[in-house]
Amino acid sequence: MNKKGTSAAVNMKGLDALDRHLDQLWRIQKENNEKQQQQRSPKEWEMDPAKLLVKQAIGRGAFSQVHRGVYDGQDVAVKLLDWGSEEHEADRNGVDSLRTLFTKEVSVWFKLEHPNVTKCIGCMTGKPEIKFERKRDQVGVPRNIAYQPGGTLTSYLKKHGRTKLPFPTILKLSLDLARGLRYLHSGHVVHRDIKPENILLDQNQTLKINDFGVATRVPPGGKLMTEFAGTLGYMAPEVFENKPYNRKCDVYSFGICLCEICCCPTPYANIRFSKLTSSTLYKHTRPNIPEWCPSPIADLMRKCWDTDPNLRPEMEDVVSMLEFIGSEAVLSDHQDNMATPTHQPGCLSMVRQAFDPVTNVIARC
Structure with missing residues (x-):
């Protein structure tokens, strides 16, 4: 090949390399422009x-x-x-x-x-x-x-702390919370901090789940979470122990809230969970259920706060149980048991499970 042909081949290779380089620069510039556009574009939740x-x-x-x-x-x-x-x-x-x-x-x-x-x-x-x-x-x-003019569930329960709520009111509040959690779980959302302070009431006393600061969306397929999230006392034992957990942590929290709604405004009145460092003690500490609490409600509490998350019901099942409890036949059987107007002195007690040889009552108001 003569020198002229060699020079032409070299020039073609150089042009090809230049084209590739320019293409790369163009792609980078395009990506940067798209990123800048996304940053400038308001999010769907941005307000005016x-x-x-x-x-x-x-x-x-x-x-x-x-x-x-x-x-x-x-x-x-x-x-x-x-x-x-x-x-x-x-x-x-x-x-x-x-x-x-x-x-x-x-x-x-x-x-x-x-x-x-x-x-x-x-x-x-x-x-x-x-x-x-x-x-x-x-x-x-x-x-x-x-805006929810009814305030938090905490303030509502404190306001009615000296008398027990009517059984229909207990069922309505419990069903509202259960249906809200059923909806979240159906969309693969786990709240992770269910407690009365994070629950609001509107003007019709309709309960609404609030504050999604530690909530997360879990992809379908049952991916387990590991972050330490929630509030002591309402936090499931597996979360407290830093074990992998799933949406059943919300079911546990629901069980504690159900006890507050039904029995008393402060189930942990004299317990300082910040000083409760024993995972074994935390795992087996539950609110005391008063004798006058209707057995179907008490049974549901125990199912929801079972130590084994696999034995806790799904929120779909909890809704069905509460709807059955609210049927006329069951309601008439247990409504009279809730009629005592005074606040029962034992409802603020905390008990350890029977396995614990130490004294049964931890605190009593």
């Missing part, structure tokens, strides 16, 4: 700050404040999250972690639609310009939910 008016505070937490508010003409509850300073790198990393958790919570919560689940109307990120009735309240990142 101009439509929100934040009113008086109605509650406070360690890192948040809850206010009444109005969004686009609708009464809402506004939770303002205070993420702190971003002046230092460590602070920025902490804020980034909180934003990640916040986004995860909202992405799960926003898509939920059920009469027994609080509706997440939307959220805002960054530092949006929103209107406050009082300037001194201007702090935090807002998250809006439908």
Whole structure:
């Protein structure tokens, strides 16, 4: 081959390499443009700050404040999250972690639609310009939910703490909670922090599950969770022991809540779970069920808080059990047992299971 042919072949190879390089640069630029577009595009749950008016505070937490508010003409509850300073790198990393958790919570919560689940109307990120009735309240990142004038289940039970709730009311509240959890589990959502403080009541005393801060969506196929999540006393033993667990952790929490609804507002009145470091003791500690509690309700509690998660019923089965208990025949058999107007002194007791040779009663009010 002559020099001219050799030079042409070399030039063709160079052009091919240049084309490949330009194609690679074009793909990288396209991917960067798509990422920037996604970052600029508002999330489906992003709210318009101009439509929100934040009113008086109605509650406070360690890192948040809850206010009444109005969004686009609708009464809402506004939770303002205070993420702190971003002046230092460590602070920025902490804020980034909180934003990640916040986004995860909202992405799960926003898509939920059920009469027994609080509706997440939307959220805002960054530092949006929103209107406050009082300037001194201007702090935090807002998250809006439908306003529930009935307050928390905790406050409701404390308000009625000196008298037992009517049996129909107990069944209604229990069924509301069970149906809400059945809905979550049917969509592969595990709440992981079911307790009266995270349950709200509307103006019709309809119970609604709230606060999805540690909730997670589990892919179909039964993937087990390992994170330590929840509240001591309501937390299932397998979670406390750092063992893999599934949605049955919510069933355990439901059983404890059922006891509170039926028997008393404070089943753990004199127990400090922060000092209860023994996994064996925690595993076998349960609320005491008063003798006057109808046996079908008591049996359901025991099934739900069984130590073995495999023996706990699914929430679908819990709903069926409660609906059967609420049938006229069963209701008439047990309604009279709930008629005693005074608060029973033994309902705040905590007992250890029979295996424990130590004294049976841990605390009594």
